[in-house]
Amino acid sequence: MTEKNMVTKLVTLRNKIDKLDKNLINILSQRLKLVKKIGKLKSYYDLPIYVPEREKLIINLRTKEAQKLGVSPNLIRDILHRIMYESYINENKNNFKTLNPNLKKILIIGGKGGMGQLFKKMLILSGYQVNILEKEDWNQNINNFFLDTEMVIISVPISSLDDVIKKLPILSKKCILVDVTSIKNKPIKKMLKKHNGPVLGLHPMFNPNNNVLTKKLIIYCNGRYPESYNWFLKQIKIWGVKLKCVDRIKHDKYMSFIQSLRYFSILIHSFNLSTENIKLKELLKFTSPAYNIDLIMAGRFFSQNPNLYTDILMSSNNVKLIKNYLKKSNYILSLIEQNNKIELIKLFYKIKNWFKYYIKSLNLKSDNILRNINN
Structure with a gap:
């Protein structure tokens, strides 16, 4: 040819x-x-x-x-x-059916924050009247904000939550009080004490900047009178969200391990890299896709408002977990310093045996990580 x-x-x-x-x-x-x-x-x-x-x-x-x-x-x-x-x-650009057309008004406290804005957008698309109350508004006559309000959603940093709950006026007995913080037991206890009506705790397990809520998970913890807010949970499901009901004490126990130790590890690892004269562009030439994901997650971590993460890290229960984590880190470091390879290998197999029941499902899930990381 x-x-x-x-x-x-x-x-x-x-x-x-x-x-x-x-x-x-x-x-x-x-x-x-x-x-x-x-x-x-x-x-x-x-x-x-x-x-x-x-x-x-x-x-x-x-x-x-x-x-x-x-x-x-x-x-x-x-x-x-x-x-x-x-x-x-x-x-998601379409309007959604209004499941509770008789609901007069929804008030989102902290509605200008990321999660508050997201709930406002989705609720308006679902046909509800939504107002927001911000920090500067508390100096005004706040009774006007709560007039005819039948649902109050608290979307503020954990550090501000106690103060906001204390400031709440007496709400209508049928008003549904909701919080969307990442801890559940303490907020629900305080809301139950403050309000005699329905109480619900939500924990959205995603970044509020997501373009679409489909397949995203919201954990919810019942507080009081769940029959009063079942319609709201169904409304959330219409948005494409997956819902999971969890006991609030169990939620906080496991979230402490997931959040505080993960955030602490990211903070330490990133702090170490930033002080070791490392050039990220050069580092990326030598990394595997799995480590690239670690760096992507770290980048997302530091692109967020630090108040949320510092509040979580400084929680008294989480400080205890971090101290135990450091003790175990120091123990492993001592084995390395002592050149005690036998004990390190024993430790490796001990952990491997703990993992073996989950490895298959973890490997299956890992196939979807790269696909879902941008979603």
Whole structure:
């Protein structure tokens, strides 16, 4: 084959690829138009955005079809996840059915913060009247803010929570009092003491800057009269959020390990890097994808308001956990300093045995980490 013939064939093949790419874009455009219609139907008939069984069925069918045609199932799986994510974004632009049309007014204390703004946006899309109360507003006649209010959502830093609850006026017996902090036992106790009506604790397990709430998790802890706010939990599910009910004491116990020790570890590791004359661009040349994820999470950590994290780290219960963590760190360091390889290997196998029941599920979950990290 001459060079001229080779170039001609290459151009012909590339033109065919360009045509297929254009067709693919047209197909995606048609799919998104159908998604919009589905979103409107879901809104009208009170259906949730996210139906896990339907998503799982689509992915399983398409990956099997791809395999028969010699196309990588992982490629199709990744493409479908990305397309579905975009579809959920489009569905989130629709209004949602109002499950409690008789509710007069919702007040969000701290409504200008990230989580407060998110709840305000979603509640307005769901047809509710929403007002916000900020720190500077407490100097005014706050009774006007609470007039005809039938739900109060407290979305403030943990350090401000006690003060806000103390300042609350006497609320209507049917008013639902909600907080969205990352600790649950103490806030719920204080709200129950302050208010005689329904009380609910929410812990959104995601960054408020997310474009879409589909598949995101909110943990909720019942306080009092759950029958009064079941409609609100159903409203949240319509947004595509997954809900999990947890005992508030159990919640705080496990969240202390997840939050305080993770935040402490990120803080120490990042502080160490920043003081060791490390150039991140150079460091990234030598890292694995798993370590890149660690750096991404650290970057997100330091892009947030530090008040939240310092409040969590300085909690008395969390200080105890951090001290125990440091004791165990020092123990391992002593083994290393003593060159005690035998004990280190014993420790390794001891931890490995503790992990062995979870390793399979952890490995399965790790396949989705890179896919979900940007969601």
